[in-house]
Amino acid sequence: MSESAAAFQIELTVNGHRRAIEVAVHHTLLDVLRDDLGLTGAKECCLVGECGACTVILDGRTVDSCLVLAVEADGSEITTVEGLADERGLGPLQQAFLDKGAVQCGFCIPGQLLSAHALLADNPHPSLPEIQEGLAGNLCRCGCYRQITDAVLATAERAER
Amino acid sequence: MHTFAYARPTLLAEAVALLEAHGPDARLLAGGTDLIIRLRDGSARPGVVIDIKRIAELRPSIREEAGCLVIGAGTVMTDIAADERVRRSYPALAEAAAVVGSVQIRNRATLAGNVCNASPAADTAPALLVHAARVVAVGPAGTRRIPIDGFFVRSGVTTLARGEIVTAIELPPPDRAMGAVHLRRTRRRGHDLASVTLCCGVDATGVTRIAYGSVGPRPVLAVDESGVLADPTAPGAAKEAIFERLFADASPSPRSMRASPDYRLAMLRVLGARALRIAIDRLAQA
């Protein structure tokens, strides 16, 4: 049956770690990641799903975490930018972003990386227009778009066909 | 964001009961890409938010039933745009679903949600109108099928009754070959709300169906059964006269900051003519 309360107990698997946490029902996944779990890689900017700074991967797909209530994510697997590197170091996309000069101020980069990551998971060898379309939901005001798409292309080229 | 009670029913009947009990104080939450913006800006202040994503009957699915393609209420735009059957038989719908917001939005936004918001600018509405889709709603009185043209009233208002929940959108069998296309106008090439959104379908009998949105309080369907529009050899003046009739219901608001009425009306004609050419070509290739 349905539940109804101002606070709600949920379980999330964040970057491979199971987390049980009580959340307010009106708090978004972005609020909970940043304020309750201390994962500040997801950024807060427009809060209307336009800029993509808060992008995370939820059950394999990118979402704007500002437009997902934390309770909706109950039972989900979430990848944030903090989950892209491991003890061996940066992932290939992260390194390509640095090599290609895709990072200026860096504020949009967590979201860009997660969108790129999900795009390549779905489509390992995307065309340039597919990359541009796939990353259009992540605004970069420094205007690194060409370098970002270069980094995604380079990562795809290095991946096995 | 103000707080509210959150309900997460697992059965459709529970959701119907909740909706019936709370009436306008309840809001359904599917993808949330519109609702959460409105909860945050205070333009929606429901006491109860009913999350329908755990309801077994509403799980994401695109299935064939009695020749119809049935898109379950929980199905998101990404899956509709990628579905082979949609792309083959209802390509304009796939095209429309593919331009709703960004990837992140399309991964959450549902077709049912897009329809229930009844935004005049909803990109999927014209394609659903051209394809004569039906909205399947379940309520206290049982199930009913509402032709999509009888569903939209004005922005945010539909003909759903108290307690009714949309469970699916049904696309009738493509019994006649149709060439169809979706086109839109935006302020940039990246994702944007449409200042005109339009779908044109031409079928093998020469009937042309044009539906358009963002130029009035609700999306409009207009049909040319004369065969003139579909006839590439028909004189331009005859076609223009028909276009004028088909677009007569467009009444864009002068209050909008996205585009002026005269530009929208002009673009309606440009998109209409372009869409007609593409639809005829697609029909010929089909």
Added chain:
Amino acid sequence: MSATRIGASPNRVGGIDRVTGRNEYAADIRLPGVLEARLVALDCARARIISIDASEALRVPGVRLVMTAADLPQPVPRFGPQFEDRPVIAVGETKYHGEPVAIVAAETKDAAEAAAGLVHVEYEELPAVFTLAAALDSAAPLVQEPALRPNDRLASTNVLREHRIGWGDVDAALADVVVENRYTFPMVTHFAIEPHAFMAAPDGDGIAVWSTIQHPNWLQKVIAKVLGLPLSKVRVFAPDPGGGFGGKQHAKLEPLVAFAALRTGRPVRLVLSLEESFQAARRASCEVRVRTGVNRDGALVFEDIAADYLIGAYADIADRVVGKGSYPAAGPYNVPSVRILARSVLSHTVPSTAFRGFGNPQVNWAVESNLDEAARAIGMDRLAIRLRNLAKKGDAFIPFDTPADGDWRQAVERAAELIAWDTPLPPGHGRGLAVGIKSGPTTGLSYSTVRLLGDGSVIVLAGTSDMGQGARTVFAQIAAQELGAPLDWVTVVMGDTAIVPYDQQTSASRSTVLMGNSVLQACRSIQGQLAAMAARLHGLDEAQVIVDQGVVHLPDRDLSVLDVLTRGLGRLGGELTGNGEVRKEADPSHPLSGAAAFFEFNCTAVEAEVDEETGDIVIVKHVTVSDVGKALNPLQVTMQDEGAAIQGLGHTLMEHYIYDEKGRIRNLGAIDYRIPTSMDLPLELLSEAVENEDGPGPYGSKGMSEGALLCVASAVGAAVRDATGVAIRDLPLTPERVWRALRDRPMP
């Protein structure tokens, strides 16, 4: 030479933290016991505040403070970089939509937000001005109290200041052809993806302030003054901003947050929404009337330019933007007679401030577009007229300023070559080419300290803000180059006024030149100390030892810096410290208080395709060539140029504030204020740098972060004009505006 040093493009310093989410931006910092703040603003631009009732808000559980002007020292302190006209919080009257009348601080964001909605303000809306025409009307209400500008004849008008520059005699000049037109440039906003964020906390007998600020030392002075504290009791932390572009140069709400922290005795944090950031900073809109006089042979005879900039309700740095931005309006040409009158006009709108290009793009749009019209009027090629008049290196093209400091022709010819200027075009396509020039910093003061530690690693202390331009990387490259350390052994410390020595500001593309020279000087001081050490260790004369690029050259052999350092420091170890000080003093006799340290020069060339039915513009090819002196880090130069080009396409094609009749921004926020996405790029984007090592910065570098934005609109507008035959003189070139202009064009 190592691939990490000057002229190479190593990975950005701080890059790993940025791709792993570890980089701490201002809003990511967590202090124990922090109170969350929210602002209370009114639903109109200008209003008289009758009363503010906070009683209901104070009853919200967790609310610790509701503060208004009445709770501050009286008179309420005012601040501002040019005029101290901006109160800490609205006093008696609001002057623009979004100006806070109260601040709420609470234990949680939820409580602060709920309480902010329960602060009841009784107010009376007052007549207000939102446009140049309204502000300049003789019956217009005054934005600023005349008492703030005693003895100023303009104080009874909304004109804050007039700036007059000129030479020759425009009225007496005789030109074969005179072309006159009027151009407008819209209000646009920075839209850094990081909204402004501020935090303050009591710190012993002083205060600590965190801010997304570009100028931490300016902020330190502002806070010290409004709180009546010595500078030593104000510690400003300035984490690397997530994009600045000028919008974060000067103090905004930090004084308010500081008062809230002192009043509650707790840390207080205010993170603005994107909407509130739109209400915190914008670029001035502008209307320019330009008369260009030209002879049949293409020689420019005069430029007569009148530019009215619509600034906001408080001056911020906007009047300096007007004065400095309009100053080189006649362009990088030898023009015998020039008259420029620029006015900063106050209005009840968001205070405008610095924005990449600093007032230049507005006049460039008018003057470069009009030069095209002049070329057409005399039947001359648009590239040829530019080359005909372009200042040669050393020409005093602005008579009382730094002479032309580059071979600018190279950039123009290269851009023309890359856009294939003289080749045929498909129907519906057109080309445009424009040049941009901007006066670099006119004053400056940058201190730095470099510490060569006992193991050969290096700490650079530099007060520049790295907001994406890559200053950390460039300073680390300079230190690595000079002291022989690997790049990842160099740490650059910025953004803490208690530790890092004074830097005037991060603006005007100055940091590579001014702070770069300061860091270089500090490194050279260490090199001198190393030379003395080596001389002592080897019984040589100091003059016999040369330290260069990390190597200690003795007459008979070369030693590594580390070898000399280790032996020289001896058993106790220690370090060598060098200080840098680069000072460019003000010149009171100069109209800008100082000649340009350098000029930024750029040539942009564009091929565009116009869909005449819809008004859509597709940028088929965008070429941008900047004279950078020397690219210390070529990849970062490309990123700056391309980023500036794309930002310029924003105000060219889609960006503008739309105001309603109450002075509220209708397209407030990301849904209806459109900026370019990855799908809005030119189909082809090419950037190149001219490198003649003729700049005043380290290794011959010049500042370069703004150049590629200056003339984007002019080049695109020219391409649209070329493609369609219609000159559109208002930006942005939205599809609707282009469509309308084409519809309304006179039939041939």
